[in-house]
Amino acid sequence: MKRIKILLITAAAIFVLSLAFCFWIIRPAQTNTVEIVQDGTTLYRFDLNNTENQQIEISYNGKVNTVLIENGKICITNADCPDNTCVHMGWLTAEGLPIVCLPNRLVIQYIQSGEADAAG
Amino acid sequence: MKAKKITELALLSTIALTIFIVELRIPNPIPIPGVKLGLANIITVYAVYRYSPKETFLIILTRILLGAFFSGNAMSLLYSIVGGLFCFAGMLVLHRLLPQKWIWLCSVFGAIFHNIGQIIVAVIIAGFGMLSFLPFLLFSGCLAGAFTGGCTQLILNRNFLRKVEG
Numbered sequence: 309m310k311r312i313k314i315l316l317i318t319a320a321a322i323f324v325l326s327l328a329f330c331f332w333i334i335r336p337a338q339t340n341t342v343e344i345v346q347d348g349t350t351l352y353r354f355d356l357n358n359t360e361n362q363q364i365e366i367s368y369n370g371k372v373n374t375v376l377i378e379n380g381k382i383c384i385t386n387a388d389c390p391d392n393t394c395v396h397m398g399w400l401t402a403e404g405l406p407i408v409c410l411p412n413r414l415v416i417q418y419i420q421s422g423e424a425d426a427a428g
Numbered sequence: 429m430k431a432k433k434i435t436e437l438a439l440l441s442t443i444a445l446t447i448f449i450v451e452l453r454i455p456n457p458i459p460i461p462g463v464k465l466g467l468a469n470i471i472t473v474y475a476v477y478r479y480s481p482k483e484t485f486l487i488i489l490t491r492i493l494l495g496a497f498f499s500g501n502a503m504s505l506l507y508s509i510v511g512g513l514f515c516f517a518g519m520l521v522l523h524r525l526l527p528q529k530w531i532w533l534c535s536v537f538g539a540i541f542h543n544i545g546q547i548i549v550a551v552i553i554a555g556f557g558m559l560s561f562l563p564f565l566l567f568s569g570c571l572a573g574a575f576t577g578g579c580t581q582l583i584l585n586r587n588f589l590r591k592v593e594g
Contacts, residue, residue: 311525312533319536323570329563348555390501396459404560410461411503413554 535577
């Protein structure tokens with residue numbers, strides 16, 4: 309019975325902690341600089357405040373993701389993958405939560421504030 | 429392995445696979461990669477409690493391989509396999525400590541192990557940024573795990589599969 313209690317408390321702790329971390333991660337972004345990373349290499353860097361509206365096509369092994377930048381916001385509008393999760397994620401808003409297309413190894417994220425300063 | 433055993437395992441794999449395919453058809457309201465209900469795990473948890481580790485392993489492997497094959501999502505295969513094996517290993521240890529009344533808790537831990545396995549693969553493939561998905565996976569995983577575990581508990585209490593087998 310004691311073991312069960314310990315397991316129960318562990319599960320409850322993981323549950324509550326993960327919820328707390330969720331709220332911390334979806335805090336609004338402090339920076340406007342985003343980067344588009346594919347397979348570990350940074351392809352683009354944008355300051356969203358000073359970027360014209362545009363559409364970028366990024367291909368990976370023949371699969372294409374279409375990235376849209378509009379009015380200082382960025383999202384993926386089209387993806388050649390079975391689940392389209394990245395399209396459903398919508399605009400990039402949260403500092404800690406990147407838009408990810410796992411099949412095409414594409415990540416769109418805000419640059420962490422420390423790094424952005426270094427990049428000038 | 430006796431023919432009857434093989435038939436039982438095949439039946440369970442088929443049920444798991446069917447649930448898996450049906451679940452793919454349900455639109456996912458939460459747009460975070462990896463977040464899903466995982467209804468097929470009802471069968472996994474059931475097998476952990478009713479069959480030997482070897483037999484459970486066969487059911488899980490069959491479901492994951494054929495599931496990736498039928499859904500046409502080869503990329504998700506790696507996540508499913510590593511996640512599935514983590515989940516299996518974790519539940520194998522825990523089901524000895526947790527009696528039948530606590531299956532839902534065992535399933536919660538299965539989900540937690542599954543999520544940790546998935547995130548490890550994601551970090552290897554796409555870098556440490558993926559770690560920010562872990563809290564979302566764990567939170568939804570706890571809920572989904574409790575739900576699927578609860579379903580397994582209902583099935584085991586009703587015992588209807590044993591009647592079918594008899």
